[in-house]
Amino acid sequence: MVYNTIMDRNTKKSSQSNTNQEPSTYYVTTPIYYSNDVPHMGHTGTTIFADIIARFKRSVGEKVLLTTGNDEHGEKVYTSALSKSQNVQEYLDDMAKEWKKYWDELNVSYDYFVRTTDPKHKKVVQDLLSKLYEKGDIYKGTYKGVYCIGCEEYKTERQLVNGYCPEHRPDQIVIKEEETYFFKLSKYSPIVKEKIEKNEIIIAPENKRQEILARLNEEVKDLSTSRENGEWGIEIPWDKKHRIYVWVDALINYYSSVVILNKEEFWPPDVHVVGKGINWFHSVIWPAMLIALNIETPRKVFVHSHYNVEGSKMSKSLGNVISPQALIDRYGIDGTRYLLAASMPYDDDADVSFDYFDEKYNSDLANGLGNLVSRVAKLAENLDIGFEEGILEESKEKHEANNTKFVSKIVSNYEDYKLNGVINCIKEYIDDCNLELNKKAPWANDNTADAKRDVKTIIVSILIISAFLEPIIPETAKKIREIFVTEKIKSTIPLFKRI
Numbered sequence: 001m002v003y004n005t006i007m008d009r010n011t012k013k014s015s016q017s018n019t020n021q022e023p024s025t026y027y028v029t030t031p032i033y034y035s036n037d038v039p040h041m042g043h044t045g046t047t048i049f050a051d052i053i054a055r056f057k058r059s060v061g062e063k064v065l066l067t068t069g070n071d072e073h074g075e076k077v078y079t080s081a082l083s084k085s086q087n088v089q090e091y092l093d094d095m096a097k098e099w100k101k102y103w104d105e106l107n108v109s110y111d112y113f114v115r116t117t118d119p120k121h122k123k124v125v126q127d128l129l130s131k132l133y134e135k136g137d138i139y140k141g142t143y144k145g146v147y148c149i150g151c152e153e154y155k156t157e158r159q160l161v162n163g164y165c166p167e168h169r170p171d172q173i174v175i176k177e178e179e180t181y182f183f184k185l186s187k188y189s190p191i192v193k194e195k196i197e198k199n200e201i202i203i204a205p206e207n208k209r210q211e212i213l214a215r216l217n218e219e220v221k222d223l224s225t226s227r228e229n230g231e232w233g234i235e236i237p238w239d240k241k242h243r244i245y246v247w248v249d250a251l252i253n254y255y256s257s258v259v260i261l262n263k264e265e266f267w268p269p270d271v272h273v274v275g276k277g278i279n280w281f282h283s284v285i286w287p288a289m290l291i292a293l294n295i296e297t298p299r300k301v302f303v304h305s306h307y308n309v310e311g312s313k314m315s316k317s318l319g320n321v322i323s324p325q326a327l328i329d330r331y332g333i334d335g336t337r338y339l340l341a342a343s344m345p346y347d348d349d350a351d352v353s354f355d356y357f358d359e360k361y362n363s364d365l366a367n368g369l370g371n372l373v374s375r376v377a378k379l380a381e382n383l384d385i386g387f388e389e390g391i392l393e394e395s396k397e398k399h400e401a402n403n404t405k406f407v408s409k410i411v412s413n414y415e416d417y418k419l420n421g422v423i424n425c426i427k428e429y430i431d432d433c434n435l436e437l438n439k440k441a442p443w444a445n446d447n448t449a450d451a452k453r454d455v456k457t458i459i460v461s462i463l464i465i466s467a468f469l470e471p472i473i474p475e476t477a478k479k480i481r482e483i484f485v486t487e488k489i490k491s492t493i494p495l496f497k498r499i
């Protein structure tokens with residue numbers, strides 16, 4: 001497979017060209033982020049994570065759809081827009097440009113940027129809500145409860161700590177009593193539970209699946225899906241006094257995107273990548289709505305934990321929020337992508353800091369990968385080596401052995417979305433190349449043919465490594481190919497400058 005990957009790239013053959021099969025589709029999504037602020041490191045980590053999965057799937061020949069975007073309704077977005085004393089829609093337009101600017105700069109290969117104020121999205125939301133209403137799955141009632149504006153969510157007693165939301169400032173908590181339209185979540189939650197138990201909806205990692213199953217064992221209440229007399233949001237089509245609850249509107253983005261793009265073949269989503277705080281919405285509320293609508297449910301919800309900064313939750317009031325710009329300024333585009341992927345928290349929250357990032361950047365990128373590439377390029381220049389057809393043949397045996405040692409492990413880590421696993425295997429592979437080089441010492445070998453063969457073997461390994469690094473650090477992978485896939489290999493400036 002890897003041989004094909006590399007050869008295909010060199011001969012510009014599509015990875016599908018040797019099969020007659022239609023590529024399978026793969027739909028991966030990020031959450032759509034609130035437009036009340038610019039992205040921070042957490043949003044950036046999720047987005048890059050989803051991009052890496054999308055790029056990996058493309059590299060193995062799947063037809064991929066990656067969506068991301070902005071969640072533009074809800075109280076906090078509206079209040080934030082007003083506080084900037086601008087026209088709300090203009091503010092949202094500016095914010096959308098700002099978020100896109102980051103994703104473009106970071107080479108996020110999204111196919112579609114969702115905006116929930118798009119009239120085409122609004123129409124899909126209204127159509128789906130009307131269907132639920134006509135079916136009798138939405139009914140009118142009164143809701144009284146504790147609402148957290150920060151989460152845009154009614155909270156249960158169990159979710160509060162001393163009466164407050166653990167995620168947001170105390171002033172974000174309000175008591176609300178309002179006439180609302182309820183969705184019969186309680187009718188559908190047992191079906192969702194069964195689907196999760198049978199893994200028809202996969203929630204990963206396992207501890208996040210268990211959290212949902214435990215909550216589904218308790219009483220599930222119907223979901224309030226509208227706000228009365230709101231100023232901002234999509235109107236309930238049959239009762240214009242009400243606006244649709246921002247989460248119901250937002251979740252539908254995953255469906256409206258394929259409708260708007262006319263790409264229904266991508267349905268259902270293969271994976272929703274989300275942070276732990278929004279697991280319930282994606283693993284229970286969203287599938288329940290889809291079941292009620294007779295639409296196929298997503299195959300998987302991948303729920304990562306959160307980055308903490310130097311032991312604390314990232315928060316504006318603590319002043320410890322790390323911006324993507326700060327990371328880009330210090331580590332470059334690929335450095336930022338690599339560090340966020342390598343430190344992606346899985347089962348539990350994980351601590352990061354600039355000290356940690358500096359060390360990881362220096363050891364893995366500047367020393368590990370960067371050094372190997374410089375060293376081998378210099379040797380190749382001295383030995384007058386170029387990349388030619390057949391280079392793979394000479395070292396085939398060695399690479400078949402490496403296939404079992406590293407490559408299959410890298411692929412299975414990618415398939416399990418374990419990016420830190422991928423990165424660790426690649427590091428082992430790089431170490432192995434360095435050891436091999438030291439052992440063979442081609443610089444001290446008087447037999448030039450032997451020395452050349454040894455260096456070529458390492459060049460092939462580096463190209464295999466770069467193929468697997470492409471989803472994570474695409475620009476660097478391209479640079480590596482440019483350095484080695486040429487008639488006359490020359491020494492080169494370091495790929496990563498040490499910090």
Ligand code: MSP
Pocket residue numbers: 030031032033034041042043045046071250251252253273274275276277278305306307308314
């Ligand atoms: N608008 C909703 C999502 C609607 S999706 C239909 C929302 N937006 S958000 O702007 O608050 O973004 C939340 C997401 O940002 C989390 O799910 C997670 O992906 C990411 N992160 C926010 N803080 C984070 C960390 N500290 N660490 C890692 N990711 C985190 O919720």
